[in-house]
Amino acid sequence: MLKQSSSDPNLNNTVTTPCIISLVVLNYAKLRILEFYYDFMARYVYRKDFQYVTMDTDSGYMSLSAPLEKIIRPELCLEYFQNYGSWLPKLFCQQHKDAFIKTRMQSKESKMEKCCEAQLKFDKNSPGLFKTEFVGDGIIALNSKTYFCWGSIGQTKLSSNGLSKTQNDLRKDLECTILKPLIVSSLCH
Numbered sequence: 001m002l003k004q005s006s007s008d009p010n011l012n013n014t015v016t017t018p019c020i021i022s023l024v025v026l027n028y029a030k031l032r033i034l035e036f037y038y039d040f041m042a043r044y045v046y047r048k049d050f051q052y053v054t055m056d057t058d059s060g061y062m063s064l065s066a067p068l069e070k071i072i073r074p075e076l077c078l079e080y081f082q083n084y085g086s087w088l089p090k091l092f093c094q095q096h097k098d099a100f101i102k103t104r105m106q107s108k109e110s111k112m113e114k115c116c117e118a119q120l121k122f123d124k125n126s127p128g129l130f131k132t133e134f135v136g137d138g139i140i141a142l143n144s145k146t147y148f149c150w151g152s153i154g155q156t157k158l159s160s161n162g163l164s165k166t167q168n169d170l171r172k173d174l175e176c177t178i179l180k181p182l183i184v185s186s187l188c189h
């Protein structure tokens, strides 16, 4: 723990989070998100098929030219499925890994047994694996933590960190009503 002292009584604080742990967790998170970009996306997908829109400490938003498995480089397809569980929540248990790889290499959907479903559930709560946060048709991202995504059936996701929701009309009417106040507010951060 870090104890900060000062002649100003308002600044006498005891920081209860061990700062070295916070620093390590933050740095590992940032390292992992960069690994995902360079060792996963840039390796397995042609650059023409994906474009990052925004990246944060523990998440990234990107546009894909097709669903991920359809744009994996054909020559690296086997390696992609072999390493699948190192990056994404596994759709298979250890026992069914080979069957999963074989089925997906034939571009077929693999059947999930109860044991595989349990593995997937566990992996969805495991740190270091990349889960799908939102899938949609478009995104306006002005800077990290300030974006608006929308999907085809009306679902949306908004992050407006640092912006006052009472002063900004952050509604669904995209092109003008949202973008305009966001730009103004973002410049005033």
Ligand SMILES: [Zn+2]
Residues within 6 Å of the ligand: 092, 093, 094, 095, 096, 113, 114, 115, 116, 117
């Ligand atoms: Zn299984």
